[in-house]
Amino acid sequence: MPTIFSHAVVPIATSLGIGNLVSRRLLVFSAFCAILPDFDTLAFKFGIPYASQWGHRGFTHSIAFALLVALLAMCFARPLKSRAWVVFVLSFIAVVSHPLLDMATSGGLGVALYWPYSNERVFFDFRPITVSPIGIANFFTARGWAVLKSEFLWVWLPSIILLFTLRGMRR
Numbered sequence: 001m002p003t004i005f006s007h008a009v010v011p012i013a014t015s016l017g018i019g020n021l022v023s024r025r026l027l028v029f030s031a032f033c034a035i036l037p038d039f040d041t042l043a044f045k046f047g048i049p050y051a052s053q054w055g056h057r058g059f060t061h062s063i064a065f066a067l068l069v070a071l072l073a074m075c076f077a078r079p080l081k082s083r084a085w086v087v088f089v090l091s092f093i094a095v096v097s098h099p100l101l102d103m104a105t106s107g108g109l110g111v112a113l114y115w116p117y118s119n120e121r122v123f124f125d126f127r128p129i130t131v132s133p134i135g136i137a138n139f140f141t142a143r144g145w146a147v148l149k150s151e152f153l154w155v156w157l158p159s160i161i162l163l164f165t166l167r168g169m170r171r
């Protein structure tokens with residue numbers, strides 16, 4: 001995975017780009033949505049193998065899971081203080097951006113993007129993001145620095161460009 005901060009950057013930049021339609025609560029919620037798929041690392045604690053559909057980068061890293069979360073989130077449009085369709089679109093983008101970023105990382109197994117249709121683990125051909133270690137240990141090392149550099153270049157920078165493009169389109 002890229003670090004959780006980088007995952008959260010995508011919906012935060014999208015929210016700030018969209019502007020008024022997104023409440024502050026929805027912005028925070030969408031950041032949470034972007035890191036939600038990696039709660040599957042708990043699977044390791046239960047002895048579920050990495051390659052299992054229930055393992056890390058398994059079903060929580062699928063388009064189907066993103067749709068499910070987005071549909072569920074719509075039920076909370078009122079407490080999230082935003083319109084239902086905005087909640088749906090932003091939650092979907094937030095969750096699905098996670099496996100798409102993972103697919104551009106240099107290590108680990110691919111993601112089960114097409115689950116439950118297929119449990120095949122997929123990657124992009126172009127994988128410029130240096131994979132970050134699971135857990136925070138060993139982060140402040142040369143490898144940690146390489147991760148941050150690649151994430152800045154391939155996640156933060158495009159997100160900032162997206163933010164200003166969306167803002168420009170609103171004018």
Ligand SMILES: [Zn+2]
Pocket residue numbers: 001037038057061098099102
């Ligand atoms: Zn992940």
